Amino acid sequence: MSIHHHLSSLYLAQSDSLISFDVEGLIDQFWSNTVDGLAQGSIYALVALGYTLVYGVLKLINFAHSEVFIYGAYATWFTFYALGFRPGPTAELAIFELVGFLLLALLAAVLASGATAVVLERVAYRPLRNRGAPRLVFLITAIGASFVLQQLIFIWRGGNPEQAIRLLRPEPVFEIFGASVTNITIIIVLASILLWLVADTFVNRTRFGRGIRAVAQDPDTATLMGVNKERVIMTTFLIGGLLAGAAALFYMMKIPQGAAYQGGFLLGIKAFTAAVLGGIGNLRGALLGGLLLGLMENYGQSLFGGEWRDVVAFALLVLILMFRPTGILGESLGKARV
Amino acid sequence: MSRARFGRVVVLAATASLVLGACAARTEDGGGDDTGSQPQASAPAQAANAADPAGDGNATCDAGTKLAYAGTINGANAALGQNILNGVKVAIERHNSNNPNCQVELQEFETEGTPDRAPGIVTQIVNTQDIIGVVGLPFSGESKAAGNIFDDAGLVQVTPSATNPALSENGWKTFFRGLGNDNTQGPAAAQFITEELGAQTVCVVRDDSEYGIGLANSITDRLGDKASCQEQIKTKQTDFSAVVNSIKGENPDAIFFSGYYQEAAPFAQQLFDAGVEAQFVGPDGVKDDEFVKGAGDAAEGVYFTCPCVPADQFTEFNEGYKQVSGGRAPGTYSPEGYDLATILLKGIDSGVKDRAGMLEFVKGYEGQGLTKSFKWNEKGELAESTVWTYKVENGQIVRNTEIKPKG
Numbered sequence: 001m002s003i004h005h006h007l008s009s010l011y012l013a014q015s016d017s018l019i020s021f022d023v024e025g026l027i028d029q030f031w032s033n034t035v036d037g038l039a040q041g042s043i044y045a046l047v048a049l050g051y052t053l054v055y056g057v058l059k060l061i062n063f064a065h066s067e068v069f070i071y072g073a074y075a076t077w078f079t080f081y082a083l084g085f086r087p088g089p090t091a092e093l094a095i096f097e098l099v100g101f102l103l104l105a106l107l108a109a110v111l112a113s114g115a116t117a118v119v120l121e122r123v124a125y126r127p128l129r130n131r132g133a134p135r136l137v138f139l140i141t142a143i144g145a146s147f148v149l150q151q152l153i154f155i156w157r158g159g160n161p162e163q164a165i166r167l168l169r170p171e172p173v174f175e176i177f178g179a180s181v182t183n184i185t186i187i188i189v190l191a192s193i194l195l196w197l198v199a200d201t202f203v204n205r206t207r208f209g210r211g212i213r214a215v216a217q218d219p220d221t222a223t224l225m226g227v228n229k230e231r232v233i234m235t236t237f238l239i240g241g242l243l244a245g246a247a248a249l250f251y252m253m254k255i256p257q258g259a260a261y262q263g264g265f266l267l268g269i270k271a272f273t274a275a276v277l278g279g280i281g282n283l284r285g286a287l288l289g290g291l292l293l294g295l296m297e298n299y300g301q302s303l304f305g306g307e308w309r310d311v312v313a314f315a316l317l318v319l320i321l322m323f324r325p326t327g328i329l330g331e332s333l334g335k336a337r338v
Numbered sequence: 339m340s341r342a343r344f345g346r347v348v349v350l351a352a353t354a355s356l357v358l359g360a361c362a363a364r365t366e367d368g369g370g371d372d373t374g375s376q377p378q379a380s381a382p383a384q385a386a387n388a389a390d391p392a393g394d395g396n397a398t399c400d401a402g403t404k405l406a407y408a409g410t411i412n413g414a415n416a417a418l419g420q421n422i423l424n425g426v427k428v429a430i431e432r433h434n435s436n437n438p439n440c441q442v443e444l445q446e447f448e449t450e451g452t453p454d455r456a457p458g459i460v461t462q463i464v465n466t467q468d469i470i471g472v473v474g475l476p477f478s479g480e481s482k483a484a485g486n487i488f489d490d491a492g493l494v495q496v497t498p499s500a501t502n503p504a505l506s507e508n509g510w511k512t513f514f515r516g517l518g519n520d521n522t523q524g525p526a527a528a529q530f531i532t533e534e535l536g537a538q539t540v541c542v543v544r545d546d547s548e549y550g551i552g553l554a555n556s557i558t559d560r561l562g563d564k565a566s567c568q569e570q571i572k573t574k575q576t577d578f579s580a581v582v583n584s585i586k587g588e589n590p591d592a593i594f595f596s597g598y599y600q601e602a603a604p605f606a607q608q609l610f611d612a613g614v615e616a617q618f619v620g621p622d623g624v625k626d627d628e629f630v631k632g633a634g635d636a637a638e639g640v641y642f643t644c645p646c647v648p649a650d651q652f653t654e655f656n657e658g659y660k661q662v663s664g665g666r667a668p669g670t671y672s673p674e675g676y677d678l679a680t681i682l683l684k685g686i687d688s689g690v691k692d693r694a695g696m697l698e699f700v701k702g703y704e705g706q707g708l709t710k711s712f713k714w715n716e717k718g719e720l721a722e723s724t725v726w727t728y729k730v731e732n733g734q735i736v737r738n739t740e741i742k743p744k745g
Contacts, residue, residue, distance in 0.1 A: 022584075029583040036579030087631040088733060089638075158412040159450065161600065163631035170611045182611070255576045257604040257632045266574060301580035306570035307546060309580070 026302045031179035033298035039185040039254060041294020042192035046247035047271035048278070048286035049199055050117070050240030056216045056281035056331075057236045059135065060125070063142040066268020067149035068117045068241050070259070072248030074153065075112030077259040079105040080165040087163035101167055102249070109252075110245035117241025120145055121234060129233075146265075153261040161263065164256035188250045193287075195246055199239060200283045212236055216281070266310075270297075273317050279327030288328060292316075379726075379739045381650035387706045391429040391680045392436035397687035399440040405430070405682050406445045406463055408474035413450025414573075415598045417628045418670065419476050422498050425668065425675030426473050428658040433683045442686055445469060449480055453548070456480035457487060464491035471496070471682040471696045473675060478502030478549035481513075488512045494696045496682065498674040499622065501645065502552040506717040514700055514714050516678045517671075518645040518723025520549075523621060524556025526725035526741040527594060527643040532564055534727075534739070535617055535641070537591035539566035543581065543605070545597030546572050553621055554596035566590050571601060578605045582612045590616050598623040603632025610636035622646060625670045630730055641738065642728040647709040648737035649673045655708060677707035 026033075047069050054062045083101055085091055093101070124145045128138055172180035203209040214222035215232045223229050251258050251267070274293045278285025293313055300312025320328060407426050410419035423446065430444045447463055449456040456475060463469055464487055471494045475481045481500040488495040489510040496514045497505075503519040531537050540561055544554035558565045567588045569581045582605075585593065593609070593616045595602050602624040609618065610633075618640045620629065625642035633640070649656060649668040655676060659668045685699035704713040710722055727738040 025584055025587065028587050029580070032583040032586070033580055036577075036583065040577050040579065087634070089635045154412065159410070159414055159416040160628055161603075161632065163628065164603065164607065164634045166634055169635065172613075255604050256607070256634060258576055260600075262574065263576070267576075298580040298583075302584060306581050307572060309572060309575070 020305065021303060022305070023303070026299060029302050030299075031177040033302055034295060035176070035179045035181050035185055037295035037298035038291060039188045039294070040297070041274075041291035042189050043247050043251050043254070043267070043290075044271045044274045044293050045287045045290025046192050046195060046243050046250070047267065048275040048290045049196065049243045049283060051272050051275040052278075052280055052283060052286045053199075053203075053212075053236050053240045055275070057212060057233060058125075058138075060138045061142065061272065062120075062237075062240075063139075063268070063272075064120055064124070064145040064149055065117075065240065065244065066264035066271070067146050068113050068120065068264075069244040069248050069251075069268060069271075070153070070261070070264030071116045071149070072109035072113035072245035073252050073259045073263065074157075074162070075108040075245070076105045076249050076252040077162045077165060079108040080167065085165045085167065087165055090166045090169040093167060098167055102253075105252075106246060106249045109249045110242050113245030113248060114238050114241035116149070117237040117244070118234060120149075121237040126230070126233075146268075150261055150265070157261065159261065161257050161260035166253075166256040168253060184253050188254060191246070191250065195243060196283070196287050199243060202239070203283060208232075208235065270313060273313060276327055277317055277320055279329040279331050281331040282327070282329050285327050285329040285332070292328075378737060381648040381737055383651045384653070384655075384708060385706050388708050389677070389680045389684060389705050391433040391676075391683045393433070393684070393687050395436045397433075397437040397440040399442065399686050400691065401441065402443065402468055403440075403470065403686055403691075404443045404445055404466070404468040405679065405686075406447055406466075406469045406472045406474070408447040408456075408459060408463055408472055409449055409476040409480075410451030411446060411448045413448060413452065413455075415451055415477075415600050415623070415628075417599070417626045418499065418623065419451065420663075421626070421669035421672045422473070422476055422675035424659060424663045424666075425498070425672035426679040427662040428655060428672075429676045429679035429683060431662060432658060433680075433687075437687070440687065442683060447474075449475060449484075451477050451480060453479040453483035456484040460484040460487045464488065464493050469493070470690065470693050471685065471700075473498060473678050473682070475500060476671075477547070478505060478552065479547050481505050482508075482548050485510045485513055492693050492697060494682070494693065494700050496678040496700065498678050499646075499671045500549070501622065502548050503556070504552065506719050510718070512697060514718040515720065516674050516712070517709075517720070518725065519719065520553040520556045522723050522743070523643060523645050523725055524553055524558075525560040526743055527619065527621065528557050528560035528564075529744060530641075530643060530727055530741050531592050531594060531617075531619055532561065535592055535619075537617065538564060539588075539590040539592075540564050541567040541569060541585050541588055541590040541593045541616065543569040543571060543585075543593060543595050543597075545601055546570065547597065549623060550597040554594075557594055557596065571597070571605065573597075573601065575601060576604050578608045581605075582608050582614065585609065585616070586612055586614050592617040592619055595620045595624060597621075599626050599629035599632065603629050606633040606636040606640065617641065619643065622670055625728055625735060627669065627735065630733060630735060637730045637733065640730045642735070643725055643741070644670060644728060645723055645725050646670050647673060647724060648726060648728075649708075650737065652708050673708045677709050677712070680707065681705070681712060 050065045170182035170184045211227045211232045214227050274289035275286050278289025296316050297313050301309050407423050410416050434441050447459050449459045476499045478500045489512050498516050501520045503521045542554050542558050544550040620642050622644040625644050630637040685696050690696050690699050725741045728735050729738045
């Protein structure tokens, strides 16, 4: 091979070895990867909340949640489009216009995803529940619903992703250890943590949240104690959907090409992984799992190379589940806590 | 959307006419040594003897004679498939409207461009007995997965865009490639990047497709020491931050992205946002309007290499294309799709009635098309091939220069 690298790092051509380690790359890009990993991880965390909430209440892995997310991404895109923006160079906007438009898109995304989640629950899951279907049937239905929602977009919009529309260009705001932190990263990370706080407070501190926790612990007893189970379930789906909608807007700000019919699939799987990693059914676990996954993916890619991205994510999951089968923080939504 | 496309057509027409006027003056510039200042080569004119699907107008054939297009129509990287399909349609239209006694039907098969879908679809095609020739499959991955099915059925498959070199090494007697493979494109791209663009360090980024891997190996070999870094990404990946950070650390002069536009668009944008100033160069799989629109701010000034011939001066073809495509201008490999469909139509007009006859006809075919002259060797490769470069200027893809290989 004539390829010679001037680097001291241990890059090897693909044909020479299956895995190569680039330790120097990992160290060099550690901080930029940390910053970018946190942004991606925040999006995972918000989507993971939806998986975790539904699982906590119904013991159902709602595989169609990835489509709930992508419907929000489409809503974002169409909002931008309806506001008169077109694909091409980033628009120059005054700050109040920008904030106004983004809030409008947030509203649209949140409504679209929330509505999708509620309709999904009504159409796909409630009839099964009323007939007392076994749990496996729910799982298959979830996968089926995921395909149906995906193909609806495919039939309507085709296989090409929507062409990128972007309102805000990422600009470096400050640096930590040489890694620049962009305005978009700041917005995504702060807003995600804020939304997580709101969701956590809602579930753990409010009266309605108590209802959710009661149903999670013991649905029958909760019903006997006067909790409206169906309403709790619907609200749970709604909250998950709202958070997925917000995640979709952040995702579209970060990756304007994100509105693709299959675009939710991999992200959904990753978010689900994040939920399991942190402890499914546990809101804090979803946040921790999401951020951790975002970081590890980036570190792993730096160390092993880009094609190992997904392997790193899932290997991490297997490794952690080996030692902590219920995830890092364990399943807590269903456990009694005072 | 349609307004933007109309604009593109106008600009293309305008640049074409400008270039014609400026040709003589441009040649005195000598070889451009500085990025972005090469003289634009004029688009090839239509050869007088280019095969015309209209023929003499007296062709007769059995009713129900069918050709097929197989490839992505709405699936992954759909635009690349639609360009070809529309090119094929132009040829069929032109043939049928001029030959009242020979109406050839075109059947379209959607493979979604994926290796796992294609074999099932191709099986369906070979089981449709009336189909005697196929234009497809556009992508290398799906071609590798389904080529043997065509071979077993003895059904001719002419591909207008699958460029992975290994495809012709499988011993399939039904495989014919209507363009140069990546053993041509890779070195040509390397030559363009290092000599025309003057890059001393080049980062080769590939996806995990058959096409991306093959082309990356081919260009890396030729770049030699100048291939300063290699990165891998995955199909359907959207967040490229780790790869971007790593490239930022390498600080190369140029980046060659060996893959398709669906990943190239967000990748180019994220590089741009991170302040990476390296010249972005993409191959034929990236050269599409979808890339330009998808990459936003990052698209301007991007170069493409492509074994495809600019259609700017194929006036008649362009008009026909606009009719079948709803007013859009031809894209990458549209003229190639037209040429290949024309060859199959010539076969039908010459009296071919079945798959075996079509196979013999294509094997022995020799003739000029819009894009090049066609004559295949026993492996199904063309003797003659060309690689062009293109560039994004004012949001439009315009032709740049033809790469003349130096050994």
